[in-house]
Amino acid sequence: MSDDAETRTAIVTGAARGIGAAIALRLARSGHRVAVVDLHAHETVGTVDEIVAAGGQAIGIGADVASTDDAENAVSRVVEELGAPTILINNAGILRDNLLFRMSDADWDAVIGVHLRGAFVMSRAVQSHQVSAGWGRTVNLSSTSALGNRGQANYAAAKAGVQGFTKTLAIELGPFGVTVNAIAPGFIATDMLRETAERIGVTFEDFLAGAAKDIPVGRTGLPADIAAAAAFFVSEEASFVSGQVLYVAGGPKA
Structure with a gap:
């Protein structure tokens, strides 16, 4: 049974596993149709099957979110098979950690491409459907690494960029009934x-165990913790919340 007044179509990138899969499953439980997007279509099968087995509707799509053509083609397929998407979760991500003096151009470009360019091209492809509907929810995945983290100059820069991107889209799209949060x-x-x-x-x-020692609540997080936050941001009740960055980290971060 849906938690919302209306069933909508959602796209979740990087949804083959981990946080993305948890968010896709949570949105499906709320009654939404879900497009499970990841780099390779065959990797989405597990998430799609779990949604369908629970009575939901989902499709799997292979796409490189950093590619404009892939992003636009993925969104077009969603429109054809599930209906116009008005919920977008930009979760796709990769790691290419290294200290600055060892970091290659390729490692920098790959991380910035997937995290930051990916959020840009997917958001651009979806926004027209949100604006047409007069309703939309975009949730971008940042990270506590946006505050700085040794060996992650590329990742930290991308995740900090996601926060600025989020706040700007909230300003631009707010007049059209679209909220954007991170x-x-x-x-x-x-x-x-x-x-x-x-x-x-x-x-x-x-x-x-080592990480938990430094977290005030005494445990590490679970993908379900992030899915719960995403479920709030896409809900009708969150219509007055936009341009925000919510740190889900077991303690104060920002």
């Missing part, structure tokens, strides 16, 4: 961080 997760237990643990040579369990 979520800045802290330490969330995902496969992306599992890969980080492997890279630095510690077990995932030890990695989580």
Whole structure:
């Protein structure tokens, strides 16, 4: 049963796993039709199947969100198969961590491309449908790394850029009934961080335990914590909340 007055069509990028998958599932439980977007279509099958098994409606789409053509083609397919999208979750992301003197041009460009350019081209492709409907919700994923994090000059710059992008879109699109907000997760237990643990040579369990010691609430975050925040931002009740960055990090960050 939907939590909202109307069933809408949502696009969630980077939704094959982790935070994106959790958000896609949460939106589907609220009754929305969901386009599960990730780099490769076959990787979206698990999320799509879980939504469909629970009685929801979803499709999987493979797209490089940093590509204008891919983004526009993905949105066109959503329109044809699910209806015009008015909810957009820009979650797709990658890591290419390194200290500045070791960071390559390619690693910088890749991270800025997926996180920042990806949010731009997807938002541009969706906004016309939101404006036409006179209603829209865009939620961009930032990070506590936007405040600075050693070895993540590319990621931190992208996530800080997402916050400025969010506030600007909130100003531009607000008159058309569209809200734009950002979520800045802290330490969330995902496969992306599992890969980080492997890279630095510690077990995932030890990695989580070490991180939890520095979090006021005494635990690391879960994808469901971020999905709950996204569910609020896309709700009817959040119509007067726009241009905000919500740090979901188990304690004060910004």
